[in-house]
Amino acid sequence: MASFSTYYALLALVLVLVAPAASGKQFTIADKLLLETNMFPVIQKHLETSTEGLTAFAPTDVAFGKLPPGDLDRLTLAQKTQFVRSLFLQTFAQGKTLKVGLRQNMPVVSSGLVTTPVAFAVQDKYPVSVFAINDVLIPPKTLG
Template sequence: MASFSTYYALLALVLVLVAPAASGKQFTIADKLLLETNMFPVIQKHLETSTEGLTAFAPTDVAFGKLPPGDLDRLTLAQKTQFVRSHMVPKYYSFANLSRVSFPLQTFAQGKTLKVGLRQNMPVVSSGLVTTPVAFAVQDKYPVSVFAINDVLIPPKTLG
């Protein structure tokens, strides 16, 4: 049976990413990808079977707008799933954690690692191809943190 904190975390994730009113319509493309790739069962299972929590780096619509037109549309469902998983870390990190030291983060995506560091005393996250500041915390309460980023970490063309 799922714990109260698991349900709270899933509810928070749904509210901040999927409900446009809650997210200020900044994450409409991320919302679409989460739903299309059916990530909620994966997230729920992780939260039910682990005490580690979850951290997601959610590209804003501004971030997706920087991609060449049609890049996302050309991806298969499997590639879209890999893309979404590469922006999620199966461990909870608070904004304060991200602001302290540089360290690697293993993502849900096979073989994809992100690195967190500091630039001008602000946390940045990097895929090795793209480095972007953590714009703000959308949700930062254990067991789930969601951080808005204004660049896509794993460009779709690298998944093709």
């Protein structure tokens, strides 16, 4: 049976990503991918079996707008799932690990391919932290 904190964490993740998208439209593409790839059971299992919480770096719609047109549309469901999994610090993606550091006293996150500053904290309360980024860390063309 899932603990209260697990349900809270899942609810928080939904609220910070899906609810703002309905009003602020900052994460509509990330929302669509999160729902399409059915990541909630994976996230729930992680939260139920780990005490470390969950940290996600959510690309804004501005970030996705920087990609060449059609890049996301050409991905298979498996590739989209790999892409979504790569957005979490506690990576669910095989072979992809995010690194967090400082550059000129500003927090940055790097996939090894792309390094970008953290734009702002969407939610930063245990057990779920979500940070907005304005670049896509794993270019879709590299998935395959």
